[in-house]
Amino acid sequence: MISVPGWGRADALTLEEAIRLALANNREILIAKEKVEEARQGIKEAKAGYLPRVDLSGTYTRLNEAPSMSIPDDGIIEMGKADNYMSKLSITQPVYTSGSLSYANKGASLYYQKLQEDLKSTQNKIAFEVKKAFYAVLLAQENVEVTEKALAQAKRHLAVVEDFFRVGVVSKFDLLRTRVEAANLRPDLIQARNSLRLSQESLANLLSLPSA
Structure with missing residues (x-):
């Protein structure tokens, strides 16, 4: 489970919920659904040509x-x-139309079938993209947690080394080296948090969730 801006719930978001949200709200899918509905209306209009x-x-x-x-x-x-x-x-009542009504009806049906296939293809593509984005967020969250723990441990180690330095147990070189090791983790944590934010925004965009 992951945390995503705009989710609007206290519990974390699961992969199944993410895919469900995308299939229901993704803009690209909604546009494809609208085209299918328009084509369905086109079939009705084509069939109406046979009626008196x-x-x-x-x-x-x-x-x-x-x-x-x-x-x-x-x-x-x-x-x-x-x-x-x-x-x-x-x-x-249409009696003889040189096949124009038949061609129009067949063309409308074929176009409808094509758009249905396009919709299914779009849904599969978005679902795959959601899976990739979901696991990218999951990996980014773990990276932040690992880096935060490493920085916290480095700070604790630095505190111990400083105490040892004050009583002359370790050299100044050891103290400076420990300080550098702790300091180097701070930009790593900033970068990890930025990567997490970007991956969350990417997933939220696929799900059409509001921006944080």
Whole structure:
């Protein structure tokens, strides 16, 4: 288990959790998933070309007066109404399209399959990169721990040598050599911590975790 900035939990991150997070949140994978979904919609649109197309339209006309006819002795007879509505319904069914619908449907299906394969390939690639980044963090953490312990031990040894020097048990040369050995470990620890930080940031980026 390792510690990663942005994890947001008290417990350490396991390799299984890291891969799960990457498959769910990695930007590259999400983009590939969006493309697959768009291609799936493309298949629906291609199949819709085989279905009948229904068009419904309507018009409305308002006359100043209703149409009428004047008949002697009978007066005026209305021949219609002032408000006129007319609707039209048409159904179009593709019969022969020179194979264009078939080609469009087959092309959409093949494109969808390709993008599914691309998604799977991307998921496998990201999972492999997460494994490498995870073990890089694990190795960097161990390196920091080893260097910290070495520096702590060097400081304790230096304290003993200084006590011996004060009572004349060791020479000044031994004292200076011990001080140099302890001092040389400080930049090693700084470098180890920087390497750990960089490896953690690399993994966090793969998992799309927020920056620390």
